[in-house]
Structure formats: structure tokens, C-alpha cells
Amino acid sequence: MTCKAAFVFTPDMLKYHFSEDHPFNPVRLRLTLDLLEAYGLLEQNDMVLPRAANMEELLTFHEERYLQMLKKLSEPGASDEGAHLYGLGTEDNPVFPEMFKVGSLVVGATVTAAELVMEGKVEHAINLSGGLHHAHSAMASGFCILNDAVIAIKLLQKKYNCRVVYIDTDAHHGDGVQWAFYEDPNVLTISFHETGRFLFPGTGKVAEVGKGLGYGYAVNVPLEAFTEDESWIKNFREVVYPIVKAFEPDIIISQNGCDGHFYDPLTHLSASTLTYKEIPKIVHRLAHEVCDGKWVAIGGGGYDIWKVVPRAWTLLWGEMKGIKVPAKIPEAWIKKWSAQSPFVLPPSLNDDPSELPDIPRRPEIEEKNYLASQRVLNSVLPILTGNIG
Amino acid sequence: MLVRRIMNKEVVTVSPEMSLWEALNLVKSKGIRHLPVVEEGRLVGIVSDRDLRTASPPFLQVENWDIMTGTLLKQIMHRDVITVHPLESIDEAARLLYEHRIGCLPVLQQGTVVGILTQSDILFALVELMGVTSPGTQIQIEVPDRPGTLADITDIIKANGVNIVSLLTTPGERPAYRGVVIRIKTIDPRKIIQQIKTAGYRVLWPENGGSQHDL
Ligand SMILES: [Zn+2]
Ligand SMILES: [Zn+2]
Numbered sequence: 217m218t219c220k221a222a223f224v225f226t227p228d229m230l231k232y233h234f235s236e237d238h239p240f241n242p243v244r245l246r247l248t249l250d251l252l253e254a255y256g257l258l259e260q261n262d263m264v265l266p267r268a269a270n271m272e273e274l275l276t277f278h279e280e281r282y283l284q285m286l287k288k289l290s291e292p293g294a295s296d297e298g299a300h301l302y303g304l305g306t307e308d309n310p311v312f313p314e315m316f317k318v319g320s321l322v323v324g325a326t327v328t329a330a331e332l333v334m335e336g337k338v339e340h341a342i343n344l345s346g347g348l349h350h351a352h353s354a355m356a357s358g359f360c361i362l363n364d365a366v367i368a369i370k371l372l373q374k375k376y377n378c379r380v381v382y383i384d385t386d387a388h389h390g391d392g393v394q395w396a397f398y399e400d401p402n403v404l405t406i407s408f409h410e411t412g413r414f415l416f417p418g419t420g421k422v423a424e425v426g427k428g429l430g431y432g433y434a435v436n437v438p439l440e441a442f443t444e445d446e447s448w449i450k451n452f453r454e455v456v457y458p459i460v461k462a463f464e465p466d467i468i469i470s471q472n473g474c475d476g477h478f479y480d481p482l483t484h485l486s487a488s489t490l491t492y493k494e495i496p497k498i499v500h501r502l503a504h505e506v507c508d509g510k511w512v513a514i515g516g517g518g519y520d521i522w523k524v525v526p527r528a529w530t531l532l533w534g535e536m537k538g539i540k541v542p543a544k545i546p547e548a549w550i551k552k553w554s555a556q557s558p559f560v561l562p563p564s565l566n567d568d569p570s571e572l573p574d575i576p577r578r579p580e581i582e583e584k585n586y587l588a589s590q591r592v593l594n595s596v597l598p599i600l601t602g603n604i605g
Numbered sequence: 606m607l608v609r610r611i612m613n614k615e616v617v618t619v620s621p622e623m624s625l626w627e628a629l630n631l632v633k634s635k636g637i638r639h640l641p642v643v644e645e646g647r648l649v650g651i652v653s654d655r656d657l658r659t660a661s662p663p664f665l666q667v668e669n670w671d672i673m674t675g676t677l678l679k680q681i682m683h684r685d686v687i688t689v690h691p692l693e694s695i696d697e698a699a700r701l702l703y704e705h706r707i708g709c710l711p712v713l714q715q716g717t718v719v720g721i722l723t724q725s726d727i728l729f730a731l732v733e734l735m736g737v738t739s740p741g742t743q744i745q746i747e748v749p750d751r752p753g754t755l756a757d758i759t760d761i762i763k764a765n766g767v768n769i770v771s772l773l774t775t776p777g778e779r780p781a782y783r784g785v786v787i788r789i790k791t792i793d794p795r796k797i798i799q800q801i802k803t804a805g806y807r808v809l810w811p812e813n814g815g816s817q818h819d820l
Contacts, residue, residue: 308792418741
């Protein structure tokens with residue numbers, strides 16, 4: 217079964233680029249687009265140009281003084297006085313040209329994707345530049361300036377009165393989105409991530425379940441470092457299915473950071489591309505089962521830009537279109553990029569089993585993950601199904 | 606951190622003439638576990654919910670009713686109360702609770718009860734102190750127990766232009782070493798970790814084999 221899906225993109229989004237040697241590198245989008253084209257997966261009909269988010273939309277989440285600072289820093293030759301108070305001009309989030317304009321475009325692309333789906337123009341829509349889940353209301357954090365997911369959800373609430381499920385499988389906790397809706401029972405946030413014991417941002421504990429009216433509407437499954445496909449996929453399926461079904465959303469937004477892959481240099485999870493094939497499959501099926509297929513996918517982290525991101529996001533788009541993508545990577549793509557790539561490019565969408573790391577602590581890791589997901593189900597499911605006490 | 610910052614300032618105190626029955630109802634309705642007993646503004650004793658239950662008859666029958674209403678707190682309270690001053694440090698307060706195996710400390714200033722501090726107040730304060738208050742990466746470093754090591758590490762972090770969110774030192778896994786647990790405000794600690802290692806310190810980081818070390 218093929219589905220009608222939109223690929224929201226404009227080359228201007230490639231300008232979300234902090235500096236030459238910064239790990240968040242837009243070349244990964246170019247590589248992904250190119251791989252999709254080499255596979256023949258991107259048709260002209262699929263492409264939709266985004267609009268930029270306007271000030272009114274940005275203000276549904278971000279504070280005015282923060283937006284003014286971003287605007288000021290975007291001007292050529294601006295001094296970065298006071299920028300540090302907003303997490304800007306730091307090692308993680310350096311100032312770059314036109315950062316306000318480019319940031320607004322990335323937000324606008326996620327908003328566009330959400331509108332296309334709600335207006336019934338497509339069943340699914342994707343913005344791979346989005347997924348900037350760490351941005352806070354008045355603070356840039358972890359490579360994220362403006363929070364596209366939060367603003368798109370705010371719009372979905374205001375314009376369409378939606379109940380929204382946000383599913384985040386980036387290796388880092390989806391803190392910015394979680395805190396934005398922590399007291400809101402109409403937005404259910406779910407985050408699977410590496411435990412914050414070492415990893416940034418440190419939050420995302422099982423006990424973070426929401427507050428006030430939103431109590432029970434935040435879900436966190438921290439995975440142990442070195443978690444592999446089997447444990448990740450199993451726990452994801454067992455937690456996400458019953459919880460999303462009980463919530464009955466109008467639309468699902470999924471954040472698809474792929475920095476939990478074992479090649480990723482910033483994190484310690486040990487997923488292969490199998491995880492990035494299975495997660496979209498589960499989300500896709502759920503969307504058709506619970507909300508007439510309404511599904512918006514956004515990007516996220518992913519710092520092995522050569523060996524991981526293009527493959528993971530090709531699998532994601534293939535799933536969205538309902539097309540089974542052949543595992544063998546087209547020769548043309550490998551030929552085109554080999555010279556520039558510092559690594560040998562993988563020949564298949566599937567990782568070679570002999571490449572997978574050996575994890576002697578596996579039983580301990582699987583046990584810990586299973587306990588975390590059981591604790592989550594026990595604490596949240598009774599609230600969502602209304603069977604408390 | 607001082608006791609006055611984390612103590613409960615709204616203390617329910619009772620008179621030594623209060624009956625067992627009244628006191629039991631009071632702890633139940635207020636959801637508290639300790640009652641300081643005060644006479645003419647002075648602390649004269651303390652009772653816990655456990656003391657009250659121990660003094661109560663097992664079955665509430667007519668013949669036991671007299672015991673419930675006739676027993677007064679002055680007959681069952683502990684008179685040698687261990688107290689603490691609001692300017693005492695919370696680690697000293699925690700030590701008192703631990704050494705005397707008690708659940709709470711009335712906070713006394715010039716003879717008057719100004720607050721009460723329970724085991725859970727101290728635990729909560731500790732959770733807050735060790736918890737995550739701002740996004741960051743946590744690194745654990747083992748350093749020899751000699752002057753200047755902490756400065757070496759903070760210098761490296763400073764040179765990288767990264768903020769420190771919090772810092773804690775621990776006794777360490779091996780003798781003559783200490784643990785340093787630092788939260789730094791960055792998603793990418795690779796350079797900092799590399800430089801700390803190059804400076805000769807052991808950085809504890811997630812491990813896929815053996816057993817996970819912990820400082
Ligand atoms: Zn579909
Ligand atoms: Zn991430």
C-alpha cells in the first residue's frame with residue numbers, strides 16, 4: 217500500500233549551519249536528498265516548498281526578548297554582548313549569518329508539514345531539517361535555536377483543536393518539547409533516549425510524568441548506554457502501542473534523530489539501521505490505526521553524517537511512502553560521494569552483522585531497559601485509560 | 606546549606622495535657638508523623654505517630670475507651686528531645702538523625718520551636734542538590750588526592766569556553782584518589798574529555814563490558 221506524502225524542503229534550509237567544523241552539519245541533508253534521488257524515491261509531486269514561520273507563531277512559545285536577541289545577532293557585524301545569557305554565541309550554538317531567518321524557515325517547514333496533513337492534502341509529511349527538540353522558550357540549547365515541534369503543536373492546538381502525540385526517538389531526551397507541554401493533558405510527549413546519567417541534557421527520567429493537569433501525559437523511557445536493536449524495538453513497541461491507543465490522538469508527530477546508531481560519535485547507544493527501519497514502521501501503522509494516518513515526521517540529531525543519516529532517513533521516507541526500498545545502496549551515490557567521505561560508505565541500508573559491536577553487558581542492559589518500560593506502563597497507563605486506583 | 610532553608614516552618618505543636626485520642630486524630634488529619642509537645646512556650650517533649658499507636662489498645666472496645674481519652678501525652682512523650690538550631694548545617698542535622706536513630710528534629714531558637722526537620726526533608730534537599738537543574742553532560746573523573754587537581758580540570762573546561770552547571774567531589778573508588786563529578790553545559794564534551802585524559806586523569810565514561818564504574 218502506498219501513501220500520499222509530502223517532502224517539505226527548500227535549499228535555503230541548508231543554511232542552518234553554525235560553522236565549518238561544527239558537528240551539526242547540513243551536508244547530511246544534501247547526502248540524504250541525493251540518496252533518495254539515486255533510489256528514485258523523490259518525485260517532483262512529493263516536494264512542497266515551506267513558508268517561514270511569522271513572529272506571531274514564534275511567540276506562541278518563544279519569549280520576545282529572546283527573539284529580539286536572535287534578530288540582533290543575525291545582523292552583520294553585531295556584537296554578541298548578552299548572547300550567552302540565552303545560550304547563544306557558545307561552543308554549542310555559535311552565531312551564524314541570518315540565523316533568525318533560517319531558524320524561522322525551519323520552524324515554518326514543520327508548520328507547513330502539519331498544515332498539509334490537517335488540510336487533508338496528504339496523509340503524511342516530513343521536514344528533515346526540523347526536530348530541534350532542545351530549544352527552550354528563551355534559551356538555545358544543544359544545537360537548537362527555535363523549537364519547530366513545539367510551535368507546530370501550538371498551531372495544531374489553536375487552529376485545529378488537536379490532541380497531539382509527540383514521539384521522540386533521538387538519543388538525547390526531548391526536553392524542550394516535554395517542558396513546553398508538561399502541564400498540558402492534550403499533548404502526550406513520549407521520549408526514548410539514552411539515560412541522562414552521563415549524556416546531555418540529563419533529564420528524561422521515568423519519574424518525569426507531567427505535572428498538574430498534565431500529570432500522566434509525559435512518558436520517558438531512558439535506555440542504558442549500549443542498548444541494541446532488539447531491546448530498543450521491543451520496549452518501544454510495548455510502551456508506545458498501548459499508550460498512544462489509550463490517548464486517542466488526532467495526529468502524531470515523530471522526531472527521528474538517528475544519533476543512537478552505534479557509529480554516532482556523540483552518544484553511547486548501539487542501534488543499527490534496523491532500529492531506524494522498525495521505529496517508523498511502528499509509528500506509521502499506529503497513525504493509520506488511531507488517527508486516519510495523520511503523521512508528521514521531523515528530523516533531529518545524527519552526527520555520523522556519512523554512514524548513518526542518509527540511510528536512516530531514506531528508510532524513514534520509504535516507510536512514509538509505503539515503498540519497500542531495496543537494501544543495496546545505488547552505485548551512483550557511492551561513486552559520487554566516496555571521494556569526499558572520510559569513511560568507506562556502506563554498501564547496504566542494513567548494517568553488516570559483523571560490524572556490530574560486541575556488548576558483554578547485554579543481559580544487564582536489557583534487564584534495566586525492561587524494568588524502565590514496565591515502570592512507565594504501570595505509572596502512566598492507568599491514568600490514560602482512566603483506571604486509577 | 607543551613608537547616609533554616611529546608612525546615613518546615615509551619616509546625617503543629619501540642620500541649621502535654623492533650624489526650625492520646627486527640628493526638629491520634631490530629632496526626633491523621635494533618636498527615637504528619639511527629640508532634641513536638643510545648644508547655645508555656647517551651648519544648649518539653651516529643652511524640653511520634655508510632656508512639657501513639659504503641660500506647661493505643663489493639664481493639665477499640667468500650668472498656669478501652671478510657672485508655673484513649675484518659676492517657677495524656679505527658680505520660681507517653683519522650684522528654685529528652687534532641688533538637689537543632691536553624692543555623693546548623695544540614696549535614697550535621699543528618700548526622701544527628703542517623704546517630705540517634707530518630708525521624709525528626711525540632712528546630713529551636715532561643716527556647717522556642719521555630720520549625721521541624723524530618724528525614725524526608727533532608728533526602729529531598731539532597732535530591733535537589735544532586736539533580737539536574739539545567740541541561741548538561743555529566744562527566745566523572747578520578748583524580749589523585751592532592752592540591753591543584755580540581756583547578757587543572759576547571760582550567761581545561763574554561764579554556765573550552767564551556768560553563769560548569771554543578772560540581773561535586775566524592776571519596777573515590779580507590780584510596781588516595783577522589784572522584785569529581787561535573788555537569789557541563791554542552792552536548793559535545795569530546796574535546797574536554799580528551800584534554801582531561803591527556804592531562805593524565807582517568808575519565809569514567811559508559812562502558813560496554815566489565816562492570817560500570819561509579820564515583
Ligand atoms: Zn501511510
Ligand atoms: Zn540527539
